[in-house]
Amino acid sequence: MLKGLLVGNVVVDRQLNFLVSVNVLVLVAAVAIAGTSFVNVYNLQSMAVQIPELGLLGIGVALAMIAGNGGIDLSGIAVANLSGIVAALLVPMWVSADDSPLIFAFVFGGVCLCIGIVCGLINGLLISRAGLTPIIATLGTSMAYSGISVVVSNGSGIRLGYIEPLDDFGHMAVLGVPICFALFIAIAAAIGVALRFTPFGVRLYLLGSNAKAARYAGFSQSGLQLVTYTISGILASIAGLIIAARISSVKWDYGTSYVLIAILIAVMAGVRPSGGYGRIVCVVLSTTALQMLSSMFNFLDISNFFRDFAWGLLLLAFLQISRIDLRSRLFGKS
Amino acid sequence: MQTSMAGLSGWLIRHPPLFTLLLIVLVSLVIGAISPQFWQMANLFDMARASVVTGLFGLGFLVVLAAGGIDMSFTAIAALLMYWLTTATAAYAPWMPMGVVLAAAAVGGMLLGMCNGLLVHYLKAPALIVTIGTQYVIRSFLLTFVGTELFVNIPMSIENFGKYEIWRVGTDNGSIAILPAYVLVLVVAAIVTWWILNRTLMGRAIFAIGGNSDIAERLGYDIRKVQVFAFAYSGLLAGIAGMLHVSSNRLANPFDLSGTEMGVIAAVVLGGARITGGSGTVAGTLLGVVLITLVNNVLILAGIPSTWQAFVVGCFIVLAGALFATREKR
Numbered sequence: 249m250l251k252g253l254l255v256g257n258v259v260v261d262r263q264l265n266f267l268v269s270v271n272v273l274v275l276v277a278a279v280a281i282a283g284t285s286f287v288n289v290y291n292l293q294s295m296a297v298q299i300p301e302l303g304l305l306g307i308g309v310a311l312a313m314i315a316g317n318g319g320i321d322l323s324g325i326a327v328a329n330l331s332g333i334v335a336a337l338l339v340p341m342w343v344s345a346d347d348s349p350l351i352f353a354f355v356f357g358g359v360c361l362c363i364g365i366v367c368g369l370i371n372g373l374l375i376s377r378a379g380l381t382p383i384i385a386t387l388g389t390s391m392a393y394s395g396i397s398v399v400v401s402n403g404s405g406i407r408l409g410y411i412e413p414l415d416d417f418g419h420m421a422v423l424g425v426p427i428c429f430a431l432f433i434a435i436a437a438a439i440g441v442a443l444r445f446t447p448f449g450v451r452l453y454l455l456g457s458n459a460k461a462a463r464y465a466g467f468s469q470s471g472l473q474l475v476t477y478t479i480s481g482i483l484a485s486i487a488g489l490i491i492a493a494r495i496s497s498v499k500w501d502y503g504t505s506y507v508l509i510a511i512l513i514a515v516m517a518g519v520r521p522s523g524g525y526g527r528i529v530c531v532v533l534s535t536t537a538l539q540m541l542s543s544m545f546n547f548l549d550i551s552n553f554f555r556d557f558a559w560g561l562l563l564l565a566f567l568q569i570s571r572i573d574l575r576s577r578l579f580g581k582s
Numbered sequence: 583m584q585t586s587m588a589g590l591s592g593w594l595i596r597h598p599p600l601f602t603l604l605l606i607v608l609v610s611l612v613i614g615a616i617s618p619q620f621w622q623m624a625n626l627f628d629m630a631r632a633s634v635v636t637g638l639f640g641l642g643f644l645v646v647l648a649a650g651g652i653d654m655s656f657t658a659i660a661a662l663l664m665y666w667l668t669t670a671t672a673a674y675a676p677w678m679p680m681g682v683v684l685a686a687a688a689v690g691g692m693l694l695g696m697c698n699g700l701l702v703h704y705l706k707a708p709a710l711i712v713t714i715g716t717q718y719v720i721r722s723f724l725l726t727f728v729g730t731e732l733f734v735n736i737p738m739s740i741e742n743f744g745k746y747e748i749w750r751v752g753t754d755n756g757s758i759a760i761l762p763a764y765v766l767v768l769v770v771a772a773i774v775t776w777w778i779l780n781r782t783l784m785g786r787a788i789f790a791i792g793g794n795s796d797i798a799e800r801l802g803y804d805i806r807k808v809q810v811f812a813f814a815y816s817g818l819l820a821g822i823a824g825m826l827h828v829s830s831n832r833l834a835n836p837f838d839l840s841g842t843e844m845g846v847i848a849a850v851v852l853g854g855a856r857i858t859g860g861s862g863t864v865a866g867t868l869l870g871v872v873l874i875t876l877v878n879n880v881l882i883l884a885g886i887p888s889t890w891q892a893f894v895v896g897c898f899i900v901l902a903g904a905l906f907a908t909r910e911k912r
Contacts, residue, residue, distance in 0.1 A: 318858075320711075374904070379907035381857045381903065383652065383710060384851060384899060384900075385900065387847065388898075388899030388903060389896065391844050391892050391896030392892075392899075392900065395894070396893055402889065508718050515707075556718045557718065560716065561719055564712065567712065570707075
């Protein structure tokens with residue numbers, strides 16, 4: 249186990265350096281192709297407001313992967329859409345958006361979070377208590393959650409209209425930094441710190457790298473899994489809140505390719521799909537690289553279909569790259 | 583009474599396909615009671631027709647699952663081949679007999695499946711992640727480079743293939759119900775799959791590697807060969823399923839089939855195949871396919887809006903998974 253951690257630390261720097269250089273490379277390429285308008289304040293901010301939803305879903309997948317035992321959370325975008333839809337349906341019945349927009353925005357956020365907690369708890373209970381494989385559990389619940397979204401919204405989109413505090417949350421920048429982006433960084437930092445310095449994090453890495461050793465360490469494994477998947481659900485619901493605020497409408501099939509993108513972000517960040525290793529700062533950096541690439545495609549007027557094509561190829565490429573790293577590490581060490 | 587109930591549930595847990603059979607009977611009885619239409623030949627034939635594509639996908643998925651993998655890309659393979667082959671046949675060789683087109687689809691699917699198998703083997707990454715990647719690559723390749731438009735000028739040979747009948751029944755209200763001949767393809771595929779899994783060395787190897795790949799490797803099984811075979815077989819069936827989809831619908835829509843993989847996975851898991859590999863039967867898978875087809879087709883007959891479909895299938899996946907987890911704890 250100790251060796252696992254040590255080896256982990258060696259990779260940390262390499263993965264981080266690698267991601268930083270990928271970011272720089274993409275940025276340089278984008279400026280070369282799209283011109284300096286790529287780095288003006290407007291474009292930077294518009295990229296920044298699109299990062300949180302991807303990043304939060306990516307962190308959710310990363311946490312599930314770190315927990316090991318074939319861990320993965322495929323239900324992220326379904327939870328995000330469900331929380332946005334339920335909030336958009338319920339909150340207008342309780343609070344008038346015209347009379348008290350601020351209260352509306354807070355209640356909206358609260359409802360989103362509650363849905364996220366419930367959905368995450370269900371995932372966690374199915375996996376930790378009922379003993380389902382994470383793949384089957386989250387595949388099933390992702391379908392069930394989208395199913396509920398379809399049923400309650402009747403399959404059509406719901407427009408929120410202009411609600412100032414919510415819209416501000418999705419777009420407005422304070423000191424040049426969009427609020428939702430700042431929130432994302434704060435959440436990512438909190439989770440990164442929790443993984444690194446709290447018992448929760450130490451145990452999660454232990455559980456992911458060696459489940460048997462973790463059992464003898466004497467903490468509640470199922471409790472840890474429950475917490476992990478619940479956090480993932482909460483992150484997804486925050487993503488749902490940000491999506492709703494940003495595009496001021498919600499629909500059950502928003503972001504169909506986010507399942508792939510969230511996995512891509514985690515894999516690109518060097519999170520080990522078999523568990524036990526992964527750093528949140530790398531997840532953030534891989535999200536920014538991906539978003540810059542996506543914006544570059546926008547400048548080039550490339551179709552969405554081609555974008556998915558590129559994401560799929562990137563995923564396979566990064567699986568290959570992470571394997572080479574693993575190899576050279578093994579041979580370099582011994 | 584208490585003990586007999588416990589005995590019954592224990593028995594069901596040991597034989598998961600029977601649980602599925604029970605669900606099928608239950609659903610049929612309930613729907614039949616609500617809507618007498620259910621038991622009419624026309625509806626039964628409709629369901630047989632609808633289960634062909636799901637069934638072919640399911641058999642392929644079963645083989646991959648038994649070998650310890652997961653394939654998320656089969657719908658993309660089917661969509662690519664059906665659209666590409668249909669448009670190409672219509673443009674260059676409309677005289678081509680259906681047999682040749684089917685063979686081309688099978689070979690194309692097999693090659694794509696082999697790519698999947700090789701990638702899963704050499705990337706040493708979870709098959710789920712690899713095949714989600716290839717799914718997007720294949721589907722977006724279709725939509726970016728091949729086409730996005732609905733294609734309706736289906737070549738005669740493909741269209742006629744969907745019209746062959748093996749059974750024609752007159753119904754009470756004067757119309758006729760037809761059982762198309764292509765359901766036989768599913769029957770043949772089921773027999774071949776059963777034969778591979780139960781009567782060949784490859785079948786032994788598939789279950790051995792799916793059960794425990796480390797031990798199987800030490801016993802001398804060639805893991806690469808088996809993985810490539812399993813994914814290639816899944817791709818082959820997917821290619822055939824894609825062509826059947828075109829000939830039964832008489833149009834080729836590149837956006838079709840996307841998303842149906844969930845129902846297929848639900849069917850196979852309900853049929854008693856463990857998601858972690860090493861188990862599963864053809865009979866169970868076919869039962870699972872029947873149950874999913876039943877759910878997809880008869881919710882409407884029962885007066886339940888079709889919007890509930892995704893929710894019900896999702897719950898079935900969770901239910902089947904939970905049943906298995908209980909079995910494994912014992």
